[in-house]
Amino acid sequence: MEDVVFMFPGVGVQNTGMGKSFYDNFKIVRETFEQASDILKRDIAQMCFMNSQKEKLFELANSQSALLTVCVAMHKVFVKETGIIPKYSMGHSLGEYSALCSAGAIEFSQALKLVEIRSEIITEVSKTMDGVMMWVINIDRQTIEEVCCEESKNENKVFISAFDSPSQFSISGDRNNVMKVAKQLEGKGALIYPLKMNGPFHSQLMYKATEKFKSELINYRFCEFKYPVISNMTGLPYDTSENIVDNLSLQLMKPIKWTSFIEFLENEGIERAIEIDPKNxxxxxxxxxxxxxxxxxxxxxxxxxxxxxxxxxxxxxxNLELIGRCLGAIISTKNNNEDDDKYNKGATRCNMKSIA
Known part of the structure; x- marks a missing residue:
């Protein structure tokens, strides 16, 4: 296990051709795509690789299952080719499912079914409201919190749905309310990017989806972790697989705490991250x-x-650093040999072998 973290993306990075080079060169990837197609009863490879399927790929149900399939397949190849086992794994929103699969906590076949159910539920709930989600960039946390809080006093609640960096967030809520907040934030220097998602995801407006999804999750059995996965809901590693039901259901109505992920990793001394993502x-x-x-x-x-x-x-x-420390210890060790001539001859032979 290395001091490295694996990272997996959420919806939004899907694109036609994603994973194609892996699919063409590795049998295990083609088998993973076939498994997904058999379970979901639709051709995932065709959806990912054909330009004529682009619109279908961007439908929520398809984008989630396709992205999960690509990331799991790429992860299988990466581990097989490099042998790298991370100290932690994490994913952004939907990416948490890929992270859980990578750590062995959820079987791929189960994850596909859960993602399918998840997309059906959030689509169904989203149709009951005119919700929206937007990126907000080039603003600080205090300012966006103050604006959202002020607007929410009139029961026109707007929620911060993702803390992606100290200057990048997303907001969710009723479309009209979000537009009001967005306009205020633009006046304070923020850049606003509407997301192609018709729903107030990762906000309290999705509480019905949380309840429905939890009732599905309790029917599944999960496995122990091969290594820790960081939860979107808490910003900390899962304690046990028993937390999966609560964490994945509450994820739908809680903000993504990505900045907390990074703070945790820094405190743990992690210095490398490997992003398994078709769009970096x-x-x-x-x-x-x-x-x-x-x-x-x-x-x-x-x-x-x-x-x-x-x-x-x-x-x-x-390895070189370790060897250097060992040699340093040898050099600094006191000579306790009674015969200095023999000791020096031994040191000379040792040096000659090192040079050779």
């Missing part, structure tokens, strides 16, 4: 949060080779 979006977020964690993105097989080389080089550097 999380590397950008990491750079906005900290300079202390170097991120490597795995988007295609060329990236795989690069990360593998970097990992091996880091291992060699660590």
């Amino acid at each position: 979006n999380l590397k950008y977020l990491m750079e906005k949060n900290t300079e202390n964690i170097k991120t490597f993105s795995v988007e295609n097989i060329a990236d795989l080779s690069f990360v593998k080389t970097k990992s091996l080089n880091q291992s060699n550097e660590q």
Whole structure:
């Protein structure tokens, strides 16, 4: 296990052609796609790779299952090719399912079914309201909290639905209310980007979805973690697999605490992150949060080779450092040999062997 974290993306990074280089070169990827297609009763490879399927790919149910399939397949290849086992794993919103699969806490077949149910429930609940979600960039946390709080006094509640970095957030709520808040924030220098999502996701307006999804989650059995996964809901690692039901259901109505993820990792001394993502979006977020964690993105097989080389080089550097410390200890060890001539001859032979 290495001092590294695996990162998986959420909906929004899906694109036609994602995972294609892995699919073309690795049997295990094709098998993963076939498994997903058999379970979901639709051709996931066709949806991911054909331009004619682009509109279908961006439908919520399809984008979630397709992205999960691509990330799980890429993760299988990455681990097989590099042998890297992380100290932690984490995912942004939907990406938490990929993270849980990577850690063995949820079987891929189960995750596909759960993601399918999840998308059906949030789509159904979202249709009962005119909700929306927007990115807010170039603003500080205190300002966005004050504006949202002021607007919510009139029961026109607008929620911060993601804390992505010290200057990037998302807000969710009723469309008209969110537009009012967005206009105020723009006046304070913020940049606003509407998301292609018709729902107030990761806000309290999704409480009915939380209740419905929890009633489905309790029917599943989960496994022990091979390594810890950080929860979107708490910003901290799961205690046990028994927390999965509560964490995944509450995730629907709680904000994503990405900045808390990064703070936790820094406190744990993590210095490397590997993003398994068809669009390297999380590397950008990491750079906005900290300079202390170097991120490597795995988007295609060329990236795989690069990360593998970097990992091996880091291992060699660590080995050399260890050897240096050992030699330092030898050099500083007092000579307790009664015969100085024999001791010096031994040291000379040792030095000659080292040079050779």
